Amino acid sequence: MCGIAGSIHLRGGSADGELLSRMIGAIRYRGPDDVGIYRHGPVGLAHARLSIIDLAGGHQPMAAANDSLWITFNGEIFNYVELREELIKKGHRFTSHSDTEVLLHLYREEGERCVERLNGQWAFAIWDAPKRKLFLSRDRFGVRPLYYTQTADSFLFASEIKALLACPEVDSALDLTALDQIFTFWVTLPPRTAFRDIRQLPPGHSMVVQDGLVTLLPYWTLDLAPQPAVDSGAEARLAEELLALLQDATRIRLRSDVPVGAYLSGGLDSTVITALVRKNAGERLRTFSVGFEDGEFDESSYQREASSFFGTSHSDIRCRHQDIARVFPDVIWHTEQPVVRTAPAPLYLLSKLVQDSGFKVVLTGEGADEVLGGYDIFKETKIRHFWSRQPESSRRPLLLKRLYPYMDNIQRQSLDYLKHFFRVTERDAENLFFSHLPRWDLTAKSKLFFSETTKAALNSYDGTADLRLQLPKRYSAWEPFSRAEFLEAQYLLPGYILSSQGDRMAMAHAVEGRYPFLDHRVVEFSARLPTSLKMKVLDQKHLLKQAVKGLIPESIRTRHKQPYRAPDGRSFFGQKESYAEDLLTPARIKQDGVFDPRATAALLQKFRSGRDTGVKDNMALIGILSTTVLIDRLVRRRGGPDAPLPYESPALLGS
Amino acid sequence: MVQKIRTFVIDNYLFGEEGKLRNDDSFMESGIIDSTGILELVRFLEATFGVKISDEELIPDNLDSIEKIAAFLQRKLPASAAVGGAPSLQPAQR
Numbered sequence: 001m002c003g004i005a006g007s008i009h010l011r012g013g014s015a016d017g018e019l020l021s022r023m024i025g026a027i028r029y030r031g032p033d034d035v036g037i038y039r040h041g042p043v044g045l046a047h048a049r050l051s052i053i054d055l056a057g058g059h060q061p062m063a064a065a066n067d068s069l070w071i072t073f074n075g076e077i078f079n080y081v082e083l084r085e086e087l088i089k090k091g092h093r094f095t096s097h098s099d100t101e102v103l104l105h106l107y108r109e110e111g112e113r114c115v116e117r118l119n120g121q122w123a124f125a126i127w128d129a130p131k132r133k134l135f136l137s138r139d140r141f142g143v144r145p146l147y148y149t150q151t152a153d154s155f156l157f158a159s160e161i162k163a164l165l166a167c168p169e170v171d172s173a174l175d176l177t178a179l180d181q182i183f184t185f186w187v188t189l190p191p192r193t194a195f196r197d198i199r200q201l202p203p204g205h206s207m208v209v210q211d212g213l214v215t216l217l218p219y220w221t222l223d224l225a226p227q228p229a230v231d232s233g234a235e236a237r238l239a240e241e242l243l244a245l246l247q248d249a250t251r252i253r254l255r256s257d258v259p260v261g262a263y264l265s266g267g268l269d270s271t272v273i274t275a276l277v278r279k280n281a282g283e284r285l286r287t288f289s290v291g292f293e294d295g296e297f298d299e300s301s302y303q304r305e306a307s308s309f310f311g312t313s314h315s316d317i318r319c320r321h322q323d324i325a326r327v328f329p330d331v332i333w334h335t336e337q338p339v340v341r342t343a344p345a346p347l348y349l350l351s352k353l354v355q356d357s358g359f360k361v362v363l364t365g366e367g368a369d370e371v372l373g374g375y376d377i378f379k380e381t382k383i384r385h386f387w388s389r390q391p392e393s394s395r396r397p398l399l400l401k402r403l404y405p406y407m408d409n410i411q412r413q414s415l416d417y418l419k420h421f422f423r424v425t426e427r428d429a430e431n432l433f434f435s436h437l438p439r440w441d442l443t444a445k446s447k448l449f450f451s452e453t454t455k456a457a458l459n460s461y462d463g464t465a466d467l468r469l470q471l472p473k474r475y476s477a478w479e480p481f482s483r484a485e486f487l488e489a490q491y492l493l494p495g496y497i498l499s500s501q502g503d504r505m506a507m508a509h510a511v512e513g514r515y516p517f518l519d520h521r522v523v524e525f526s527a528r529l530p531t532s533l534k535m536k537v538l539d540q541k542h543l544l545k546q547a548v549k550g551l552i553p554e555s556i557r558t559r560h561k562q563p564y565r566a567p568d569g570r571s572f573f574g575q576k577e578s579y580a581e582d583l584l585t586p587a588r589i590k591q592d593g594v595f596d597p598r599a600t601a602a603l604l605q606k607f608r609s610g611r612d613t614g615v616k617d618n619m620a621l622i623g624i625l626s627t628t629v630l631i632d633r634l635v636r637r638r639g640g641p642d643a644p645l646p647y648e649s650p651a652l653l654g655s
Numbered sequence: 656m657v658q659k660i661r662t663f664v665i666d667n668y669l670f671g672e673e674g675k676l677r678n679d680d681s682f683m684e685s686g687i688i689d690s691t692g693i694l695e696l697v698r699f700l701e702a703t704f705g706v707k708i709s710d711e712e713l714i715p716d717n718l719d720s721i722e723k724i725a726a727f728l729q730r731k732l733p734a735s736a737a738v739g740g741a742p743s744l745q746p747a748q749r
Contacts (some may be wrong), residue, residue: 409690414714420683421690442689448670602670611667612698614691 003030015044057096075122142203142494167546187495224482249519266302269365368515373534386589
């Protein structure tokens with residue numbers, strides 16, 4: 001909903017107002033409604049506002065307790081109404097009806113532990129003047145972003161990397177280790193980012209900057225310890241409980257002083273959310289979706305079906321190959337990291353549609369796949385694990401063919417090849433990352449395109465060794481299924497789904513996403529479910545499907561899961577103009593030095609010739625293209641394509 | 656024949672980096688080929704050498720190195736010519 005930035009001088013100097021203006025100006029599109037800067041001694045806080053709650057009284061940075069506490073806050077505290085009542089009973093007095101003020105008072109009451117009481121999505125910084133302490137925090141799942149860096153004399157933080165790069169002292173060099181991680185895991189391992197000198201506050205963490213020291217404070221972790229199985233009576237009760245929780249999670253996510261819409265993808269999760277919004281809101285609901293001209297990716301028939309079932313007022317866009325190519329450089333300007341898929345691009349177009357329709361807030365279905373057993377990779381894990389206990393069985397692998405009925409490359413393979421591609425050996429079954437080995441192996445093939453200097457700098461770096469160091473102590477005692485859930489929820493969700501496909505695509509057009517499935521009560525409830533209820537035999541999101549019987553169209557409730565994807569490499573070829581080819585010239589690739597010019601040219605030739613291309617060819621192409629755009633726009637600081645909104649100082653706005 | 660296969664493998668899977676590829680290197684062990692790669696290979700072999708390859712023949716014994724592919728084709732080619740392109744029933748050699 002907003003953009004935040006700030007600085008604290010670590011050597012006794014005062015905050016640089018001009019720098020704060022430039023920092024917040026760089027992300028002004030996140031908050032076009034209002035802007036504010038607060039400076040006091042060593043500290044400066046800046047805020048770009050998208051007004052959603054208490055339109056008149058919610059100006060930021062905001063103060064409380066006789067101006068001893070100041071906050072800049074991006075996000076929403078959905079249970080602020082209840083917290084406010086509780087604080088009033090304790091004697092707190094409020095001057096606005098905003099959730100921001102509640103957060104300040106809650107901090108005053110409970111200190112750093114206040115974040116444990118929050119139900120919401122947040123990134124904020126509170127300046128505690130009496131203690132000369134800067135307190136920063138990020139929500140449990142990483143819905144809202146928060147980056148930081150340090151210069152010779154200051155600590156800087158912001159919602160986005162480009163705000164930090166607005167400070168000329170901050171080095172914009174790419175982090176090759178991060179690139180290696182993205183070309184394996186699709187994400188960097190927090191606190192690492194794609195930039196060598198910039199860090200991110202990991203989800204579920206707070207941070208204190210005081211007396212020149214920076215301290216990380218973890219306050220929440222996902223615990224997926226094995227749970228005992230339950231009988232069918234208990235299953236029915238749990239389904240009811242899940243639905244009740246989701247209803248409440250949706251209800252409090254409708255708290256807003258502006259109208260709220262919903263994304264409708266045609267899949268189970270967004271349809272469930274639409275049903276619950278409809279139930280809570282009552283009135284005619286506005287829904288939005290993206291369809292594809294390319295039938296392989298299009299789900300518009302299901303979108304139309306859901307829309308007419310709920311009687312929503314529906315708008316959609318039809319995404320063509322050339323649209324993806326056209327917006328791709330802007331998309332990367334916003335993702336601020338390389339990606340190996342084009343899937344963020346259609347979501348960028350979708351948020352534009354929402355903005356053009358006059359909406360600022362949408363509810364969506366993200367998170368359900370991670371916490372309720374939805375992803376194909378969980379099913380794949382279950383099948384591979386079952387097969388690995390009898391590797392010679394010729395019947396067990398047939399289950400894999402059932403998993404990917406639409407994939408010719410799986411359907412036609414022999415047993416020996418399937419065993420090889422899905423790494424079904426006893427040794428692999430013992431691996432802590434068993435579930436993700438096939439995906440990571442495949443993605444890591446893109447590293448073939450690294451230049452000799454990149455390879456030398458990485459020196460056979462192994463990202464899984466770093467990942468192993470971050471795992472929870474009990475991780476190895478969890479079921480393979482739960483380990484897979486953890487890897488998705490802890491890494492892919494914040495590092496890609498909620499950022500590159502989520503916050504960054506929505507905020508590019510000043511749209512705030514809200515995610516009922518990521519209400520921490522829903523997540524904690526799901527974590528206590530036996531895995532057999534999340535996936536009964538091979539039925540994905542089993543309990544959720546039981547819970548929503550009768551609520552949504554049966555055809556959507558029981559349809560085969562279609563993962564959200566967009567056309568990749570083919571978007572960039574066969575068009576009249578192809579900037580991909582202009583951008584990826586041997587001269588530029590050589591100048592950037594990250595990739596090998598000859599191999600890159602051969603890859604382009606493979607696409608250009610119209611020969612078959614595989615998943616790894618596509619991931620490599622999109623990875624190289626996005627990295628090259630990132631180097632051009634951010635590393636070399638050539639800037640974004642759309643001129644950022646001009647910065648207007650608070651004085652000019654008369655506040 | 657070996658050279659044609661070799662060129663295809665280098666262009667399509669190694670993107671010009673032929674350096675260390677030996678004709679008996681296992682595609683699986685060296686990670687050269689993925690599941691889509693096998694189908695690309697089959698389409699190439701069918702188009703270039705005029706053979707018909709059935710799904711049952713998509714096994715490492717036939718396709719896992721340049722040498723194996725060449726041997727596989729040599730077994731197939733006379734048979735294809737003789738019986739009008741029907742798949743060879745000759746078992747793969749271990």
